[in-house]
Amino acid sequence: MIQLASLDNPSQSVLSSWAGSNPCHNNWTGIGCSNGTATVESYVTSINVRIANLTGTLDALDTWSLRDVETFDLSFNLLYGSIPSSIGNMSNLKHFALATNNFSGNIPSEIGMLRYLEVLYLTTNSLTGNIPYSIGNLTNLTSLNLYSNRLNGRIPNSIGNLKKVVWVNLYDNDLEGPIPPEIGTMSVVQNIDFSSNHLTGVIPSSIGNLTYLYFLYLYDNQLSGSIPPEISGARDLIDLEIGRNHIVGTIPITFRNFSRIGRMYFSDNNISGTIPNYFANYTQLSELHLADNKFSGFIPSELGKRTTLVALSLFMNDLVGSIPRDMNLTKMEKFSVYDNMLSGSLPNQICVSGSLSHFTVSYNLFSGYVPKTLKNCSSLVRVRLENNQLTGNISQDFGIYPELDYMDLSYNKFYGEVSSNWGLCPNLTRLKISNNNLSGKIPTELGGATSLVELNLSSNHLVGEIPKSFERLRSLMKLYLDNNKISGTIPSDLGNLYNLEELNMAKNSLSGPINENLGQCLRLRILNLSTNKFEGVIPVRMSKLEKLETLDISHNNLSGSIPPQLGGLKVVQTLNLSHNNLTGSIPSSFTEMLSLITVDVSFNQLEGPLPKMRAFEEAPKEALGHNKGLCGNNTGLDCPVQLRNQGNKKKVSIVILIILPTLGFMFLVIYLCHLHKRNPNVTVRPQETRAKPFTIWSYDGKMVYERIIEALEDFDSKYVIGVGGYGTVYKAELLAEVFAVKKIHTPEDGEMQNLKSFENEIRALTQIRHQNIVKLYGFCSHSRHSFLVYEFLSGGCLRSVLNQKEQAVEFDWKKRVMAIKGIAKALSYMHFDCSKPIIHRDLSSNNILFDSDWVAHVSDFGTARLLKPDSSNWTSFAGTFGYIAPELAYTMEVTEKCDVYSFGVLTLEVIMGKHPGDLLTSLQSKKGISLAEIPDQRLPPPLEQIAKQVELLVEVAISCLHKSPHSRPSMRDITLDLSVETFEAKWIKIST
DSSP states (O other): OOOOGGOTTTGGGGGTTTOOOOTTTTTTTTTEOOOOOSSSOOOOOEOOOOOOOOEEETTTOGGGGGOOOOOOOOOOOOEEEOOOGGGGGOOOOOOOOOSSSSSEEEEGGGGGGGGOOEEEOOSSEESSSSSOOEEEEEETTTEEOOOOOOOEEOOGGGGOTTTTTOEEESSEEEEEEOGGGGGGGGGGGEEEEESEEEEEEEEOOGGGGGGTEEEEEESSSOOOOOOOOOGGGGOSSEEEEOSSSOOOOOOOOGGGGGSSOOEEEEESOEEEOOOOOGGGGTTOOOOEEOOOEEEEEEEOOOTTTTOOSEEEEESSSSSEEEETOOOOOOOOEEEEEOOSSSOOOOTTTTTSSSSSOOEEEESSSEEEOOOGGGGTTTOOHHHHHHHHOEEEEEHHHOOTTTTTEEEOOOOEEEEEEEOOGGGGGGGOOOOOOOSEEOSSSGGGGGGTTTTTTTEEEOSSSOSSSSGGGGGTTOOOOOEEOOOOOOOOOOOOOGGTTTOOEEEESSSSSEESOOOOGGOOOOOOOOEESSSSSEEEEEGGGGOOTTTOEEOOOOSSSSEEOOGGGGGGGGTEEEEOOOOEEEOOOGGGGGGOOOTTOOOEESSSEEEEEEOSSSHHHSOOOTOOOOHHHHHBBTTTTTTOOOOEEEEGTEEEEEEEOOOOOHHHHHHHHHHHHHHHHOTTTOOOOOOSSOOOOTTTTTOHHHHHHHHHHHHHTOGGGGGEEEEEEEEEEEEEEEEEEEEEEEEEEEOTTTTOOOHHHHHHHHHHHHTTOTBOOEEEEEOOSSSSSSSSEEOOTTOOOOHHOOOOOHHHHSSOOHHHHHHHHHHHHHHHIIIIIIOOOOHHHHHHOOGEEOOTTTEEEEEEGGGGSSSSSSTTTTTGGSOTTTTTOOGGGGGOOOOHHHHHHHHHHHHHHHHHOOOOOOHHHHHHOEEESSOOOOOOOSSOOOHHHHHHHHHHHHHHHHHHSSSGGSSOOOOHHHHHHHHHTTTTTOOOOOOO
């Protein structure tokens, strides 16, 4: 029997009845016995203990004593360990089930000894290795279920010996190689599911021999070639799914022979040709999915005449013409034909079913009016009509939708006023009606749509004032009212929209002072108030917007001086103060705007020296012109020097204001460190002050080097806070400030690159200024020690946070979403916004650090470049195992798409709370994933808007893990998508 010693918790209630030596006489729970007689003692025939929280292993299973057992079912428990090879001793087994446990290891080949076995369930475990060839010996098997494991290798061709099998489910594994053509001999099989694996080759034509086949699932693989016409021999097919492969060619004409087909899923392939008109003969067809292929021509007019379609997906093809007027829509729930070249009018009876939930026709050439049935279609959840030529009175054509989540009518020709009905849609999160011909005032009732996350009414002809009721939109993250004719002042209550991240009111007729309460919207990243009639001074409270990345208040009537406090906006990348009446000088505090890239201060009354920083030095002349008297290198005008007499000697000294960026310090450190290495007696020591440790005029390179060595007691191990592949990190305290010092491991050849190469690398690294990137202060190369000096972040690394339950719980969903977005922004900045693109090469959870406010910072960027690229150990510094892009297994070419792949792994790790591990490949290609399977179980499930953001992040992560680098999105696209949160982007979709 199952020995109690093999169980971790033998006191569980289900086992409490397992007392005494004879299970048949003592009525053990879950144990079935034969009928005993006076001469024949009863014996155990079945063990069925399901859903009992049973824990432990089967290591002590006495299989020899169980040779008469016919049913052995321990499914839905917490058992672990391996399946014992002695299972072959249970020679009378007919039903063997260990589903939904934690078993690992291989399926023992001895399982082929169970000649009487009819049902095999080993699903939803962590089994690895190959499917044993001996599986073909189970000639009495009717149901083979091995899905949701980690099985790899090929499907053995011995599977063709299973002549009695009805159900074969091998989906959600890591199986590879071709589908064995021998499956065509499984003459009574009704269900074959090989989906979500890595199968290659062509679809075997022998499938056409399976005349009893009802369900064929081959989606989410890497199958190629054309669709074999012989499949039509399985005439009773009900569900045929071959989507998300590399299938080419056309749909065979022999498919007209199908008589019972109810669902066809061919999406995400390269199938071409026209949509066959004989689909109209499929009288039971309920779902047709042909999206993301290369279909061309018209939607057949016959389609739908005799069908009762529930879902139609034809998006992302090259279809032309119009939607058939007489299409049968009596059961339609999901209708999606976006991103084609379709024209004409939309079907009037689109919601005649009363159950339409998704209606997506965006990015086409549709014209005319909105279908009348949409107005009372209360089942609507998502409606996307953007980028067409539709028209009509928007205030009359749409009703109240209790389930509506997303509505986008942008870039059409709608007119009329914004309907107050939108305010009565309680679940509406996004309303986009930009670039139309709307007029009138914004209704006060719109403030009732309290679930709104994004409201875009830009580029219309709206008038009147901004409703004060907007202060009720506390979930609002994006508000676009730009390019209208809105007047009045900014309501003070907008300052209560604490979740607001993007606010654009440009090109209106707003007047009065800029409301200082906007300084309370501490999450603002984009603020655009340009081209209005604002007057008065720039509010000082605007400097509180520490997350601001873009600030544009140009083309107004602002006056007074520029508040020096604006220098505290350290993550601002774009600053436009042009076309105002600003006076005085540009504050020297602007040098603290470490992320500033683009600046425009033209057409003001400014004077004095330009800040000595890259943004001003590289700004075009047009961005500085038409001022009173700006001077500096960029303008070509030297600023006048100030002369000062010293007593009666009439000695003149020149006082020059020097603002030196970190780059200057870096080169001085490099130079002096090398100078000290060559001549230890050389001392260059300017006057010391109480300035910060890395102020260039306070310390020379030798002093900095010596102070660090002294603070770390010659790199004593007690100061170690981390160890990486190419360096050890120490915590150093200098003059009451804490820094992180990474001591570089000495390469095998004992040499570093020459100083010129170092200088080039340091130049690239010091140009990085971003809120989500760890700041690099300096680098020193010495015969004894070479090290980098970074800012110290007290929150620790991502891996440490996820590995400690208390910290992982504190790292809630909101923080996790913001962390991933921050990492994406950092990589996008490195790839696209630096003077030369910088590839990280080693993105991992060890290299993501947090400050005390849970802001994520990317660290160790580009350090691998410090090693000689032609050295023998170069590849060992190109990434961390588990995060490396697959193409690096066969090529040394490192591109930004390597970072994208690592970002995908990292995103899943943040959401799951652990590295995806061996599940990485299956997660990459899985269809129909339940979102509940992915998020970190230590946290409560994400709710409402956060849940949608988590879902989007999973989609983004999977798109990053594409095997082909060219198929991965860029970090700029990812950042944009995470910003606008386009849930129907052209990326892999996940059914929740």
